[in-house]
Amino acid sequence: MLGLDICGIDICTEDISKPIIHNNGIVMEVNAAPGLRMHLSPSEGAARDLGKEIVNMLYNNNPYNIPVISITGTNGKTTVTRVISHTLSKMGYCVGMTSTSGIYINDECIDSGDDTGFESAKSILINKDVDVAVLETARGGMIKKGLAYDLADVSVITNITQDHLGIDGINTMEELCYVKSLVGEAVKEDGYVVLNADDYWSKSILNRIKANIILFSKDSNNPLLKQNKLSNICVYLENKNIVVVNEGKKHTICNIDEVPITLGGKLMFNVENILATCGALVGLKIDYCMIKNGITSYLLNSDKNAGRFNCYNVNGVNVILDYGHNIDGYNAVLSAVKYINKGKLYGIVGIPGDRSDDMALEIGKISSHHLDYIIVKEDKDLRGRKQGEIAQLIVDGVKKRDTKKKYEVVLREEEALIKALNISQKGDTIVMFFEDMAPLVNIINEFSIYKDENSYIDKSISN
Known part of the structure; x- marks a missing residue:
């Protein structure tokens, strides 16, 4: 040998x-x-x-592990994972990424599905071709098997908000924070934890963090940022510029208008995601020019960021597909749509069956507040519910907010989209919160081609 x-x-x-x-x-x-x-x-x-x-004699001059970036949070973790991976890949690294859409080696998908758990991360960490691991780390996987790595180089906690309560023995926000904080605690002593200074529950775990802290905020006057600018790295928005304060020096990365996935700053949830991404890349000691190159070349489309505010135009009707499935996700998306919609706003709404009754009611209220016309649908996977149960709870929420709000129930989401496309007019917007994106994209494409042959569309999904 x-x-x-x-x-x-x-x-x-x-x-x-x-x-x-x-x-x-x-x-x-x-x-x-x-x-x-x-x-x-x-x-x-x-x-x-x-x-x-x-073995130590043979390999003592070689690194025995690769850099690990771990991302968790209630909302935004998939987008942050993808943009970090995109940036590092553009720099020439072979990036192994796990996410809710699959396992990827650079842009090649080697397994599709919700791959945010232990085994998925392990498959990246043992792959000898991978230079750096970017791992979306979900609550469920941590509860079932823990973390697939020992300590990360950089961890990101995008936010901690109400979701998954009542599942896997997690019933309170304090218990949810306890689970999510594991990602922040399992970091090398000289590593970094990126935290949202605007988020109440993220700030509540600060005392558990032993590594270096990077704070991000949409507000340059955030009190926590002001307290920590001298001792910690901070990333924030100032006059629409993304600013980093590192070792007391101020650096401007770029203007938010240059970042496609923010739609000129209109999508505030993606502004937050980009700030978190910049924080993680600064923690990895990536050059600011390379960070700018990454975030300004990442596009808001179904190719790069599938299922996250993907926009289509179908014969003059704007269609937005989004994977939002909790209260904060709905509020963020529907608030953003109000900025860009000029016609009537249709919504196709639903949530997974394992969410609480209270959440379903609140989703109905939020939908009633933002939308002109509501179509309530359900996921195919009812997750223990009876058919129509979640839909009825959402309808109850709609009525509680506005008894005169127009709505209907179409349980199958493909049929719900067809219904919305049939009743909407040029200039209107349809926003749809989906379970399975692929069939919906097929319908959108078919509607664009066969706009006068909707009977063909109806037939195509009944097979």
Whole structure:
């Protein structure tokens, strides 16, 4: 084996701790291929782990692990994971990424699905081609198996808001913070934890963080930022510029208008995601020019950021597909849509069946507040609910907010989209919160081609 410069030397001496020339010792044999058994399992004396010593000798000059960036949070973690991966990939690194959309080596998807748990991360960490691991780390995976890595170089907690309560024994926000904080605690001593200074529950775990802290905020006057500018790295928005304060020096990365996924700063949830991304990349000591290159070249489309505010135009009707599935997600998306919509606003709404009754009611109220016309649908995977149960709770929420609000129930989400496309007019906007994106994109494409043949569309989804 190349580099295996080892031989066995047999010595006969009265005292092995002393030089043999001082106690009449002799060298009996020099063996080019020594055995290890007598050292690993001797007849007398202590065993010695020679295998470990040999491996350490062979590889002691090589890194034994790769940089790990771990991202968690209630909302935004997939987008942050993707933009970090995109930036590092553009720099020439072979990036291994896990996310809710699959496992990727650079842009190649090697497994599709919700891959945010232990086994998915492990598959990246043992891949010898990977230079850096960017891991979306979800609550469920941590509860089931913990973390697939020992300590991360950089961790990001985008925010901690109400979601998944009542699932896996997590019933309160304090308990949810306890789970999410694991990602912030499992960081190297000289590593960094990126935290949202605008988020109440994220700030509540500050005392658990032992590594260096990077704070991000949409507000340059955030009190926590002002307190920590001298001791911590801070990333914030100032006059629409993304600013980093590092070691007391102020650096401007770029104007938010240059970052496509923020739509000129209108999508405030993506502004937050970009600030978190910049914080993580600064923690990795990436050059500011490279950070700008990454965030300004990442596009808001279904190719780069599938399922996150993807916009389509169908015969003059704007269609927005988003994976939002909790209260903050709905508020963020619907608030943003109000800025860009000029016509009637239709919404196709629903949430997973394992969410609480209170959340379903609140989603109905939020929808009633923002939308002109509501179509309530359900996921195919009811997650333990009876068919129509979640839909009825959402309807109840709609009525509580506005008894005159126009709505209807179309349980199958493909049929719900077709209904919305049929009743909307040019200049209107449809925002849809989906379970499965692919069939919906097919419908959008077919509607664009066969705009006068909607019967063909109806037939295509019934098969």
